[in-house]
Amino acid sequence: MTAERPETPDTSSVPPETRDWTEVIERGCPECGFDPHLDVPTTGERVRATVDRWVAVLERPRVTERPRPGTWSPLEYACHVRDLCRVFRERLRLMLDEQDPVFPDWDQNAAAVQDRYNEQDPYEASGEIAQELRATADAFDAVSGEQWTRTGRRGDGKEFTVAGFAVYFRHDVEHHLRADVRG
Ligand SMILES: [Zn+2]
Numbered sequence: 001m002t003a004e005r006p007e008t009p010d011t012s013s014v015p016p017e018t019r020d021w022t023e024v025i026e027r028g029c030p031e032c033g034f035d036p037h038l039d040v041p042t043t044g045e046r047v048r049a050t051v052d053r054w055v056a057v058l059e060r061p062r063v064t065e066r067p068r069p070g071t072w073s074p075l076e077y078a079c080h081v082r083d084l085c086r087v088f089r090e091r092l093r094l095m096l097d098e099q100d101p102v103f104p105d106w107d108q109n110a111a112a113v114q115d116r117y118n119e120q121d122p123y124e125a126s127g128e129i130a131q132e133l134r135a136t137a138d139a140f141d142a143v144s145g146e147q148w149t150r151t152g153r154r155g156d157g158k159e160f161t162v163a164g165f166a167v168y169f170r171h172d173v174e175h176h177l178r179a180d181v182r183g
Contacts, residue, residue, distance in 0.1 A: 009064040009073070009075075009118035009119055010064075010066055010073075010118060011112075011113060011116050011117070011118045011119060012113070013109055013110075013112070013113050014070050014071060014072055014109065014112070015070055016109050021168070021171070021172075022158055022160075022168060024036060024167070024168065024171045024175075025164045025167045025168050025171075029171060029175060031175070031179050032171075032174060032175040032178040032179040033178070034171045034174055034175060036167050036171070040148060040163045040166050040167065041143075041144075043137070043140040043141075043166040043167075043169070043170050044137035044138060044139075044140040044141035045137070045141075046170055046174075047133055047136060047137040047140065047169070047170060047173055048133065048134060048137040050133060050173055050174065050177055051129075051130050051133050051134060053177055053183045054078055054081065054126075054129050054130070054133065054177065054183060055126050055129070055130055056183060057074050057077075057078060057177070057181050057183040058074070058075065058078055058122045058123070058125055058126040058129070059122075059126070060074065063075040063078075063122050064076075064118050064119075064122075071180075072112070072117075072180070073118055074181045074183075075117060075118055075120065075122055075125060076112055076117040076118050077176045077180050077181050078122075078125050078126075078129050078181075079112070079115070079117035079120055079125055079129075080108060080111075080112060080117065080176070081129060081132075081133075081172070081173055081176055081177075082125065082128050082129040082132045082133075083108075083111055083115075083132075084108070084169075084172060084173075085129075085132035085133055085135065085136040085173075086132060087106045088136060088165070088169045088172075089132075089135060089136045089139050090104075091103045091152060091165065092136075092139055092140070092143075092162065092165065093139070094152055095150050095151065095152035095160075095162050095165065096143070096147060096150060096162070098152075100151050100152060100153065101152045101153075102152070102153055102154070102155060103152060103153065103154050103155065104155075105155045133173070136169070140166055140169075143162055143166070147162055148161065148162050148163040148166075149161055149162070149163065150162050152165070
């Protein structure tokens, strides 16, 4: 137990999001200044550029402190982005390998509680998020030509092309970094 960590980090559930985040693919995001109209083949490069900033976030003191009740701590956001990378890499693989697949569901709030994100070791999380971001960046780097137009859909029926999915993923990583943890 170090001075920076409260004795019992809050691992309770935060309220689920109600905003439809898929609209950022067309419109961008005023909250974080996200520009959706960048060349989609640069996705990997841009995601890779967030690695050092995420690592720096996890080196801060008090990473388990929630800024407000109902908002995740920086550690929880980092663990979320780490796991998001795994989930999105699998969804990308499905879109490339299968014809218009339906993605398996992922309950991100349940994952945060079940896996006790706020009790994870920030040092280990730092290594893991760097590795996951790089692996997902590599996966998007490997996409070429007509693969960008392949499709898949979420359980709620929302359809994605690989190109739209790349924009959506990059926004998630950058939004959490800029707007949520100010990294
Ligand atoms: Zn945003």
